[in-house]
Amino acid sequence: MKRLFAILILTTLIATTSCKKSAGQGGNSTIKGNVWGQNWNSSFTIMSGEGPAKDQDVYIIYGDETSYGDKISTSPDGSFTFQYLRPGKYKIYSYSKTLATATNPNGIIEVVVDTEITKKKQTIDVGKLQVNI
Numbered sequence: 001m002k003r004l005f006a007i008l009i010l011t012t013l014i015a016t017t018s019c020k021k022s023a024g025q026g027g028n029s030t031i032k033g034n035v036w037g038q039n040w041n042s043s044f045t046i047m048s049g050e051g052p053a054k055d056q057d058v059y060i061i062y063g064d065e066t067s068y069g070d071k072i073s074t075s076p077d078g079s080f081t082f083q084y085l086r087p088g089k090y091k092i093y094s095y096s097k098t099l100a101t102a103t104n105p106n107g108i109i110e111v112v113v114d115t116e117i118t119k120k121k122q123t124i125d126v127g128k129l130q131v132n133i
Contacts, residue, residue, distance in 0.1 A: 023088025
């Protein structure tokens with residue numbers, strides 16, 4: 001009887017700890033936002049225009065991962081949506097041009113928003129990511 005009880009406790013423990021899923025796909029929550037682009041000359045002294053950044057790549061990092069888990073392009077109005085997400089922490093980012101420097105010779109930086117989904121069926125709006133294109 002003691003052995004059966006120990007097996008039951010062990011099985012319950014394994015089942016409850018292995019069912020906890022971390023940030024990522026497989027849920028029913030959504031993260032959305034917009035990317036706004038500004039066009040500058042090469043020295044970033046004159047802006048020639050601005051508006052929704054269509055076809056701009058937007059990336060999502062799930063939890064504590066070190067590289068992105070998914071990438072999408074913005075729609076013509078600059079909007080993006082990552083769907084089917086589980087509760088957890090997320091990083092949303094896109095790339096923006098900037099002046100090249102000795103420490104950043106390619107002149108590209110990340111525009112990052114950290115957010116967290118705390119419950120099922122939640123929609124998070126991260127707002128506007130402003131980038132130089």
